[in-house]
Structures are given as structure tokens and as C-alpha cells.
Amino acid sequence: MGLLDRVFGPNTIDERFVDSPMxxxxxxxxxxxxxxxxxxxxxxxxxxxxxxxxxxxxxxxxxxxxxxxxxxxxxxxxxxxxxxxxxxxxxxxxxxxxxxxxxxxxxxxxxxxxxxxxxxxxxxxxxxxxxxxxxxxxxxxxxxxxxxxxxxxxxxxxxxxxxxxxxxxxxxxxxxxxxxxxxxxxxxxxxxxxxxxxxxxxxxxxxxxxxxRKNAFWFPTPTDKGAREESVLYEANRIDPEVRFTREACKQLTGIPKPFIKTALKGIIKQAKERGVTEVDREFVEMLNKERG
The missing domain is CATH 2.30.110.10 (Electron Transport, Fmn-binding Protein; Chain A)
Structure with missing residues (x-):
């Protein structure tokens, strides 16, 4: 084993696969x-x-x-x-x-x-x-x-x-x-x-x-793959287990700039809990939008 193998580990990309006993x-x-x-x-x-x-x-x-x-x-x-x-x-x-x-x-x-x-x-x-x-x-x-x-x-x-x-x-x-x-x-x-x-x-x-481990790192979520409401839906249903969002509701929120989406979702959840709503659907979001004028 050479110095590079000892430092970086063996390079096995071109090796063939062999059976390992079960x-x-x-x-x-x-x-x-x-x-x-x-x-x-x-x-x-x-x-x-x-x-x-x-x-x-x-x-x-x-x-x-x-x-x-x-x-x-x-x-x-x-x-x-x-x-x-x-x-x-x-x-x-x-x-x-x-x-x-x-x-x-x-x-x-x-x-x-x-x-x-x-x-x-x-x-x-x-x-x-x-x-x-x-x-x-x-x-x-x-x-x-x-x-x-x-x-x-x-x-x-x-x-x-x-x-x-x-x-x-x-x-x-x-x-x-x-x-x-x-x-x-x-x-x-x-x-x-x-x-x-x-x-x-x-x-x-x-x-x-x-x-x-070494320091953890991250990559941003792709914005050019899948439906845009998916990322909103994922974020929305992680905030409060007592209030769930439907996909149709999240479609109404895709225009909110990303830095403000979590704040907006928390505001909607607050309104939902004050009104005894456990599922935020499209109608609820539209109602809040009308109330805000």
C-alpha cells in the first residue's frame, strides 16, 4: 500500500466485484x-x-x-x-x-x-x-x-x-x-x-x-425539479404536528419568497389554531388572503 493509499484510502474504482460470504x-x-x-x-x-x-x-x-x-x-x-x-x-x-x-x-x-x-x-x-x-x-x-x-x-x-x-x-x-x-x-x-x-x-x-466525522456540509434543495408546492408542503407539515397542510393549500403559497416562507407558514398555523382548524386547505388560505385584503 502506497503513501496515497494510506492517506486517502485505496482507489478501487476499476477493481472487479467479488462475492463476500453471507x-x-x-x-x-x-x-x-x-x-x-x-x-x-x-x-x-x-x-x-x-x-x-x-x-x-x-x-x-x-x-x-x-x-x-x-x-x-x-x-x-x-x-x-x-x-x-x-x-x-x-x-x-x-x-x-x-x-x-x-x-x-x-x-x-x-x-x-x-x-x-x-x-x-x-x-x-x-x-x-x-x-x-x-x-x-x-x-x-x-x-x-x-x-x-x-x-x-x-x-x-x-x-x-x-x-x-x-x-x-x-x-x-x-x-x-x-x-x-x-x-x-x-x-x-x-x-x-x-x-x-x-x-x-x-x-x-x-x-x-x-x-x-469531519464538519457537516449541505447543498440547497433543487428549485428546478418537481412541483414547487412539494418544498412548501414538506416545510409546512414539519412545523406543528397539530396542523396539517394540503397540497392544494401549498400551491397557493408558492409565490412567497423563500426567505419568508417559514414565517408565513407559522402565521397561518397560528390563525388555524386560534380558529380550531387542524387541516389547512385551499379554502382556508384563500379566506386568510381575503381577510388581509
């Missing part, structure tokens, strides 16, 4: 799957909080219903705890190389909660959400996290349970907590992204691979 845990034993990971807190039998690291934590239901799909080893502390108490919190932390080795230890099988938490690098605190305290049977959350998804296991939503495969857990979201900086970042148009660590998972029976 092994168990194929995503990390037969291929490459870089992703973020979560730290899921659950309540152990003695009432203490357990932390379990999970690479396979994926958004599952994303509109109207909201949930994660988590793939868990059968018999893990997390899986065992959720079967006894479905309350959990899905914590996401920013990159801290010193803590990554400790995270590997938190995921090592065969440890009790007491054993693994003795080397826990994080600070556990009570949730600020009413009804989600330890007195309510809920786990503590991680203070160092930049976001926490408070959830519960939906035991009625069984994807596959044959006693042999991993446990597929549908965690239904109850609440999303963000540190103030990151909440304002989303509210004000998402100008930056948190420095989330990336994992390639467990490999070769002896290594957990991680990576630090």
Missing part, C-alpha cells in the same frame, strides 16, 4: 455499515439504570406514528429489562474519544448492570419530563447527551420472535428532548450538525471500529 451479523461480518449509535437506558430489576450501546437503532415509523426499531441480542440487559418494564430512553452523545472505549465496555455481554455501570463514563440524571422520573418507573437519562428520545417498548408490535434470531424491539416515542442549542438550531433553520461519533461495529472477534 455470515451472521452480515452488516459487520460480510460488509461495511457505518452509522451512528445510541445509548439506551432502561430500568434493571433492582431499580437502577442500565446503559446499553446499540448500533442498530433505526427510525421506523416517522409520520403520525413515531418509533425506533432496535435490534437487540436476546438475553441482553436491555432486552430483559424492557420485557419487565417497557420504559426506556434513547440517548445520543457527541464525539469524545476518551469515552468511546468505555462505551465498548458497556456493550460487552455477560455483565450485570452493577458490573458494567461501575465503569460508566457518563452522568445519569432525572428526566425533566413530568411523569418520566425514577419514581414513575422510568430510567435516568444521560446528562452529556445532546438529544434523548423518551420511549417505551411496544410489546404488541412483534416483528419476529422465533426464539433464535435477535429481538426486534419497536420503541414508541413519547417525547424528544434536545439541549437548548440544538433545539434552537432546528427552529432557526439548521445551520450546523452535532459532532456525532460513527461506528463500523464489532469486527474480527476483537475490534470495535469508530470514526470521527
Amino acid at each position: 455470515r451472521d451479523n452480515w452488516y459487520q461480518a460480510s460488509s461495511y455499515w457505518p452509522s451512528s449509535f445510541s445509548l439506551i437506558t432502561t430500568v434493571s430489576e433492582d431499580g437502577s439504570t442500565n446503559i446499553g450501546p446499540y448500533q442498530l437503532t433505526l427510525p421506523f415509523e416517522v409520520i403520525k406514528e413515531r418509533s425506533f426499531l432496535v435490534c437487540s441480542r436476546k438475553g441482553s440487559n436491555t432486552e430483559t429489562n424492557l420485557h419487565r418494564n417497557p420504559k426506556c430512553a434513547v440517548n445520543f452523545v457527541e464525539f469524545d474519544r476518551k469515552k468511546l472505549k468505555k462505551i465498548v465496555g458497556l456493550g460487552y455481554p455477560g455483565q450485570t448492570t452493577e458490573e458494567k455501570m461501575a465503569d460508566n463514563p457518563y452522568t445519569l440524571i432525572e428526566s425533566p419530563t413530568p411523569g418520566r422520573g425514577t419514581a414513575d418507573g422510568c430510567p435516568l437519562i444521560i446528562k452529556e447527551a445532546f438529544q434523548v428520545h423518551e420511549a417505551h417498548w411496544d410489546e404488541t408490535f412483534r416483528i419476529k420472535d422465533d426464539g433464535r434470531t435477535p429481538e426486534y424491539l419497536v420503541l414508541r416515542l413519547e417525547n424528544i428532548l434536545l439541549k437548548e442549542t440544538w433545539a434552537k438550531n432546528i427552529e432557526n433553520g439548521t445551520r450546523r450538525m452535532p459532532n456525532m461519533p460513527i461506528t463500523f461495529g464489532f469486527r474480527d472477534g476483537e475490534k470495535f471500529w469508530f470514526a470521527e
